[in-house]
Amino acid sequence: xxxxxxxxxxxxxxxxxxxxxxxxxxxxxxxxxxxxxxxxxxxxxxxxxxxxxxxxxxxxxxxxxxxxxxxxxxxxxxxxxxxxxxxxxxxxxxxxxxxxxxxxxxxxxxxxxxxxxxxxxxxxxxxxxxxxxxxxxxxxxxxxxxxxxxxxxxxxxxxxxxxxxxxxxxxxxxxxxxxxxxxxxxxxxxxxxxxxxxxxxxxxxxxxxxxxxxxxxxxxxxxxxxxxxxxxxxxxxxxxxxx
Ligand SMILES: [Zn+2]
Numbered sequence: 001x002x003x004x005x006x007x008x009x010x011x012x013x014x015x016x017x018x019x020x021x022x023x024x025x026x027x028x029x030x031x032x033x034x035x036x037x038x039x040x041x042x043x044x045x046x047x048x049x050x051x052x053x054x055x056x057x058x059x060x061x062x063x064x065x066x067x068x069x070x071x072x073x074x075x076x077x078x079x080x081x082x083x084x085x086x087x088x089x090x091x092x093x094x095x096x097x098x099x100x101x102x103x104x105x106x107x108x109x110x111x112x113x114x115x116x117x118x119x120x121x122x123x124x125x126x127x128x129x130x131x132x133x134x135x136x137x138x139x140x141x142x143x144x145x146x147x148x149x150x151x152x153x154x155x156x157x158x159x160x161x162x163x164x165x166x167x168x169x170x171x172x173x174x175x176x177x178x179x180x181x182x183x184x185x186x187x188x189x190x191x192x193x194x195x196x197x198x199x200x201x202x203x204x205x206x207x208x209x210x211x212x213x214x215x216x217x218x219x220x221x222x223x224x225x226x227x228x229x230x231x232x233x234x235x236x237x238x239x240x241x242x243x
Contacts, residue, residue, distance in 0.1 A: 012206040014215055024197070028056040029128060029187065029219060032097050033071040041083045050090055058087055059097035059128055062112040062119070069101040070132055076119060088120060095126035096183065103134040109175040113182055127179065128187040135173040137186055138210045176212030188216040196220045 018025055028049075030040075040046075049056055061075040074080040088094050098104060099112025117123055129136035179186065191199045196218050204215035 010208040013202050014204050030058045032059045032073055034073045036074045037079045037083055055091040057093040057095050059095045061097055061100050062115040063100040065100045065102040067102055094120050096124035097128055098130040098133050105172045106175045123182040126185045127183045137179055180212045185215050185217055186213045188218055190219040190221045192221050194220045
């Protein structure tokens with residue numbers, strides 16, 4: 001059996017082939033933090049994306065939190081669920097942001113995955129860890145992989161959570177096998193650079209040292225109104241040159 005030191009190339013790379021010979025793709029993963037039907041629901045943002053022909057990704061929490069929420073925002077309440085299903089019917093992707101807006105044990109994660117499947121009609125293809133959740137997959141220091149370090153040439157991201165129980169034997173929060181069996185892609189780090197492939201040219205990749213994630217991918221940071229426009233103004237020309 002080879003040790004980590006003897007096996008310096010843990011990455012298995014799944015290079016995407018863009019359809020029709022396209023040179024790059026653009027999409028958005030819309031985190032569900034603080035989202036409600038009132039502030040994000042049916043209205044100008046998704047109407048605009050739809051008019052442009054963009055079918056982006058919207059994450060959800062299937063279950064309402066049992067205790068105080070971490071950030072707030074709706075889970076699959078009836079009105080939010082109705083809107084999410086409208087987006088799905090239009091062709092938008094619905095993805096997972098953890099089972100709920102709080103820490104979730106394996107039992108709750110399983111319940112959330114099953115409810116996701118019941119409502120959406122299939123398992124999520126994509127999962128993004130939510131801030132500070134104990135059950136986050138390989139989060140905190142565990143998210144900085146040898147694959148990621150070897151693939152990224154730009155500014156490094158900083159892990160945003162210090163707690164993680166992915167690898168702690170006996171933890172009630174272990175759900176890695178469910179992630180491996182039911183989810184295809186997990187977001188790893190985010191970067192202040194709109195050309196994501198420039199800083200992580202290997203993505204999506206499988207890291208054999210972190211076997212519960214089938215494929216990792218990176219993102220460009222765009223969670224606030226001040227960040228994405230800055231990327232666009234400084235880097236959008238670059239994406240045309242290099243994309
Ligand atoms: Zn979040």
